[in-house]
Amino acid sequence: MYRLINVTGGVGGDCHLLIGKAKTAIVDTGMAYCAATVIDNIQKALAEYMPDHPQLDYVFLTHSHYDHLGALPYILEAWPEAKVCAAAHAQKVLRRPNALKTIRRLSEGACIVFSDGHLPPYDDHAMHVDICMKDQDIIDLGDCPVMALETPGHTQCSLTFYVDHDLIFGSESTGYTSKCGRVNTTYVNSYKQAVASIEKCRALGAAKIVSPHYGLLSDEEAAVYWQKCLEATEHHKNFILEKARSGCSEEEILEACFHEFYDEICKFEQPYRAWKANTLAAIRTVLEEFGITADKSQTASPHR
Numbered sequence: 152m153y154r155l156i157n158v159t160g161g162v163g164g165d166c167h168l169l170i171g172k173a174k175t176a177i178v179d180t181g182m183a184y185c186a187a188t189v190i191d192n193i194q195k196a197l198a199e200y201m202p203d204h205p206q207l208d209y210v211f212l213t214h215s216h217y218d219h220l221g222a223l224p225y226i227l228e229a230w231p232e233a234k235v236c237a238a239a240h241a242q243k244v245l246r247r248p249n250a251l252k253t254i255r256r257l258s259e260g261a262c263i264v265f266s267d268g269h270l271p272p273y274d275d276h277a278m279h280v281d282i283c284m285k286d287q288d289i290i291d292l293g294d295c296p297v298m299a300l301e302t303p304g305h306t307q308c309s310l311t312f313y314v315d316h317d318l319i320f321g322s323e324s325t326g327y328t329s330k331c332g333r334v335n336t337t338y339v340n341s342y343k344q345a346v347a348s349i350e351k352c353r354a355l356g357a358a359k360i361v362s363p364h365y366g367l368l369s370d371e372e373a374a375v376y377w378q379k380c381l382e383a384t385e386h387h388k389n390f391i392l393e394k395a396r397s398g399c400s401e402e403e404i405l406e407a408c409f410h411e412f413y414d415e416i417c418k419f420e421q422p423y424r425a426w427k428a429n430t431l432a433a434i435r436t437v438l439e440e441f442g443i444t445a446d447k448s449q450t451a452s453p454h455r
């Protein structure tokens with residue numbers, strides 16, 4: 152038994168509240184600039200549905216990217232007793248000064264684009280993990296088990312959460328849904344791991360699916376979701392392999408990907424620099440995993 156409430160505070164930073172019989176949790180926090188709205192949304196939902204226990208007990212993180220945990224320090228200020236649960240590798244990442252710097256820089260950038268540019272100060276130490284969850288570890292919210300599943304591919308630290316044998320929070324390793332409803336691939340760390348992660352999630356046969364950056368899917372969308380994730384991932388990989396086999400350099404493959412995949416929807420959802428970094432990483436993992444060497448010369452570098 153659980154209640155699911157979308158408490159997202161702004162564009163690009165999804166956050167969902169789970170209320171069990173005894174405890175509460177959020178899955179991801181959304182971006183830093185969304186914090187005040189997210190906290191307000193959580194407070195209102197807890198006052199309505201959990202008046203005897205208006206507390207946040209757990210924060211489950213799907214991975215360590217800024218758009219999924221940027222609001223964490225502010226949420227921990229509001230609920231200092233909340234325990235942060237994520238993969239051991241996410242804990243490792245959040246101990247690296249460079250990772251914390253990157254999170255801060257990207258959070259500030261998003262605050263300029265989506266808000267007034269003034270990010271309230273926060274302490275980097277708040278970006279931390281209290282409970283490391285391994286594959287199949289369970290935390291119970293009271294008649295509501297939340298199971299972690301290791302689903303690498305987008306990042307090494309990607310976790311999927313399976314709630315009460317009913318609802319699955321896909322990690323970005325499996326894919327994400329655009330606001331227009333299109334399913335996109337976003338493997339960055341490993342194509343092969345991403346495919347294995349999709350199959351692992353599909354095998355659970357969850358009735359309900361929350362897709363990253365979109366929210367709860369309709370029954371019709373959920374019925375074809377894993378297949379669409381697989382098709383998007385395969386198409387992306389095949390496109391890269393085809394270009395590489397026809398002799399394209401890394402930069403030429405990147406340029407071809409730009410024309411094939413970076414459309415108006417994508418532009419709105421991902422700044423070019425982030426798209427370029429992720430796509431280059433995806434190209435490299437595909438070439439490496441399929442044993443193809445592409446020319447790394449910079450001659451065809453797109454001027455953007």
Ligand SMILES: [Zn+2]
Nearest residue numbers: 214216305323
């Ligand atoms: Zn991510």
